[in-house]
Amino acid sequence: MSAPTVEIHDVRKRFGRTTALQGVTFDVAAGITGLLGPNGAGKTTLLRMMATVLAPDDGRLRLLSWDPQAADERLAIRRRLGYMPQEPGFHRSFTAFEFVDYVAILKEMTERRARHDEVRRVLGLVGLEGVSGRKIKALSGGMRRRVALAQSLLGDPDLLVLDEPTAGLDPEQRLRFRELVSDRTADRTVILSTHQTEDVAALCQRVIVMLDGQVLFEGTPRELTQVADRRVWLADDRAAGARLSWRTADGAHRNIGEAPSDADLVAPTLEDGYLLLVGDRAFAEEAA
């Protein structure tokens, strides 16, 4: 792995009685890193820290080699950061162009002509050039998410933090998103939190799985897929050793779990690996 651009060491965060993060440690280098985990795993809390809007209670965080706790370094980070929150708000009375333009000003892009060119560029990247003059309150949910994505791309940031960017997008737009993110040059860092394992499999060089405020897995998508090696098989019915089982379109049952020796094994997917990993931990906790 090349030099890390995001360094997280023993980061902890509590909200009242709830522990959101309990000693999270990992490094991220340039490229696309996917963050997977069930709801409540602590992904959004971690992303808010990477977006410099939330401070850890304890631990060390360095973004693009700067410390976000120091005010002047935080400013340096924010000038190179693009952030798409999980629930992005919008100025509903603004048009898509006006809103992205407003964010561009707050990103200190004050030269009007250059700023407007940049706004048009990012709206074009997300395929909204045709509706840029339409008020945000008149746009569909998917279009609004693309507006949120567009503002995060302003100024081609070195660090792009995206919290569930593909939620609510139609399949064509998801593919377009993949194309857009993968086109970014290799020296940029993209952190992508998602529930869509297909997006991680298609895009990410690294994947981190979180559960209960801890890192459960860190590696490549291939390594995560290998967790399910020899643990996925087809059968006529739900198998006894299966943790999960569902009937596929051709009538066979796809089982995930401890396969019997004579099982009709099939190639696992990243989703299988993720489900087994998270399921294994949940199963162990249940047993304990």
Add this chain to the structure above:
Amino acid sequence: MAASLRTTIDEARASALPSLTSMPRGSVVLALARIEARQMLRHPAFLFTVAFGLLLIRGAVGMGVGDDPMRNLIWLIGGLAIGSLIGGVITANVAALRARRDHVLELFGSLPSPPEARTAGALAGLVLGLGSASLVIGAIAWIALERIDDTAAEADLFLAVQYVLSVLALGAIGVAVARWIPTVLGGPLVVIAHVFTGVIWIVPWIAPTDSGIGVAWHLIYLLAVIAAFSAAAFLRDRRTIARWIVTASMFALAVVAAVQQTPPGGY
């Protein structure tokens, strides 16, 4: 209700890491001001109150104001003035409230410009938008009064200046109220409380020179109100000792000027 509470909690969490201590760039404030000015002038609340002011004046003076087009113009401008004074409070309030109401504080918290940039943008937009509009209305009113033979003597430049400063003062109150009482009802409540608590009669916003008002003190009063409420808005962004001192000093100056401007026997 639950969603609203959750959003409030989220925003409180999002603001846990304080923004930078630096003041916003002038170029950022100016660019924001252009947008805010446009938004204020075309905001339905502003357009509605201006239209309502016109209708109110028209209703108050009746249909038979005479055939003198210049006199009709004066009534028209009076309606515009009342509408823009009320509309100014409400739209400035709505503009300063927008980020919280639209739940964009988390996103804005990740951007390099501090929250003071948005407050300054709203205040500068107030000057650029409503200030310019009121300047035009005030100038037209003054010219119109001067051109009518029997009102030429009443043409009072002081009235026009007071009107412009009053629009800015009420707008600054709208911004400060939005920063401290973040509810969409803040603007209308200020207007209602202002009229029905009698504050409006204690220190008038606009009074003719021949009312005996201390002209210089009244202008100082209006400027002090603008400065005091602007400072109060910035104080909400960051509570520093310097900001407390400036805010308190400006409020004190406004009180002194309010007392000093009053004629010996009252109005």
